[in-house]
Amino acid sequence: MLIRISESSGKPIYQQIRDEIVAAIAAGRLEEGAVLLSARKLGKELGVNYHTVNNAYNLLSSEGFVVLDSKKRVVVEPHELVTDEFKQKWRQSETMKIREGLAHGLSKGELKRLFAKFLEEA
Amino acid sequence: MLIRISESSGKPIYQQIRDEIVAAIAAGRLEEGAVLLSARKLGKELGVNYHTVNNAYNLLSSEGFVVLDSKKRVVVEPHELVTDEFKQKWRQSETMKIREGLAHGLSKGELKRLFAKFLEEA
Amino acid sequence: MLIRISESSGKPIYQQIRDEIVAAIAAGRLEEGAVLLSARKLGKELGVNYHTVNNAYNLLSSEGFVVLDSKKRVVVEPHELVTDEFKQKWRQSETMKIREGLAHGLSKGELKRLFAKFLEEA
Amino acid sequence: MLIRISESSGKPIYQQIRDEIVAAIAAGRLEEGAVLLSARKLGKELGVNYHTVNNAYNLLSSEGFVVLDSKKRVVVEPHELVTDEFKQKWRQSETMKIREGLAHGLSKGELKRLFAKFLEEA
DNA sequence: GTGGTCTAGACCACC
DNA sequence: GTGGTCTAGACCACA
Secondary structure, three states, X not given: OOOOOOOOOOOOHHHHHHHHHHHHHHOOOOOOOOXXXXXXXXXXXXXXXXXXHHHHHHHHHHOOOEEEOOOOOEEEOOOXXXXXXXXXXXXXXXXXXXXXXXXXXXXXXXXXXXXXXXXXXX | OOOOOOOOOOOOXXXXXXXXXXXXXXXXXXXXXXXXXXXXXXXXHHOOOHHHHHHHHHHHHHOOOEXXXXXXXXXXXXXXXXOHHHHHHHHHHHHHHHHHHHHOOOOHHHHHHHHHHXXXXX | OOOOOOOOOOOOHHHHXXXXXXXXXXXXXXXXXXXXXXXXXXXXXXOOOHHHHHHXXXXXXXXXXXXXXXXXXXXXXXXXXXXXXXXXXXXHHHHHHHHHHHHOOOOHHHHHHHHHHHHHHO | OOXXXXXXXXXXXXXXXXXXXXXXXXXXXXXXXXXXXXXXXXXXXXOOOHXXXXXXXXXXXXXXXXXXXOOOOEEEOOXXXXXXXXXXXXXXXXXXXXXXXXXXXXXXXXHHHHHHHHHHHO
């Protein structure tokens, strides 16, 4: 599953797990319909409490990245659906990041260039 | 200063203050060398504890948006300096946001288009 | 028998089976005295463990929708009998649902109208 | 606050708390803008762990009955907003309840009458 | 074996 | 003092 937890990153563990799984979906390492490890198993693998993994799974579910099926398995969602809620949140955080760049003296052109670079690397 | 605090936004108050000031700098409403209200005054204006305002000011200072001068005044930093630390943070959060978009099925083209749109509006 | 199981509905499977059978009785597709498939057969048809089907059958029996006859067959109950227990449960859940509607700002008239609409469609 | 917890009801405690608060809002005992006790205080009052109360509060928040403001207080939501999601859930559970009544031999007229009665009492 | 729920104790960020 | 997060141990419903 290729998830790594960093003790010192400051990010809550459940966030890190969530982020890694989102990254895996984005990169195509987890395809639609893929079934994640059970919370208990992943917890054992990562050395964290299974409640923590569950937290991450529930978050992913509420964000629409996965669904929890009747057997409580966690399945990667067919992701053609982009909710308005997501777009709005995305907009807010992008806007804030752009403002930070501008406030630091970066020009709009530079910001665009940086974004394009990140996009290629993602 | 035109700072508005929202009780229900979920964001911590000190974050909101910090964000509004960054936005003001980005938009040019606060120019280099401008002096911010003292924490006590701004706190009174906004109806929040002055420790909270101080928190925001310290955050802004640590991010390089302002400097605390010898008289404890808070001065907007000449902002041609973009720290590597800032770039790195920016990169991290952008990368994560991009991954979220991809994981939701947005194409790179769409992401670029959305970013350009937000850039114009900021 | 026309029972469909949804993996992702969140409802336990035995509940889904129970609900579908209740719906069939309500719609007249299962008449008094009709004999249901054995738990094993229905389980095989639906691709679920027969214990799960048994669970549903026992629930239906305890609710008075079916009886388990001497040959262990499951027979649809002559349904003129409405137990007080059922009425009480019905009352409780209806009351809660009504309260939720009121708490969300729906008027009693609207609630009545909605109920009538659902009644026609059921 | 008039919340009573029953050990033997079978309902999870956090559900009971949630239900009681919804009932209080529906009955007008909790008006828009009212502030609930902190999770810790209510927990102490009811003799349950504060996490359990928090569960109830988060549930109420996700259902749109209350908002958690920036100071983490729990405030009763202005409830003119009825989400489609709520209506859909309401529809599903009503439909099922109606079917149960029909399967027990109750006529549509009787169901309507019962509903009206419950509505008056709520 | 799995997740849901509850309890409980700990540390931390925020106010 | 407050909730957020994490850990942990327990019981139960479900499959």
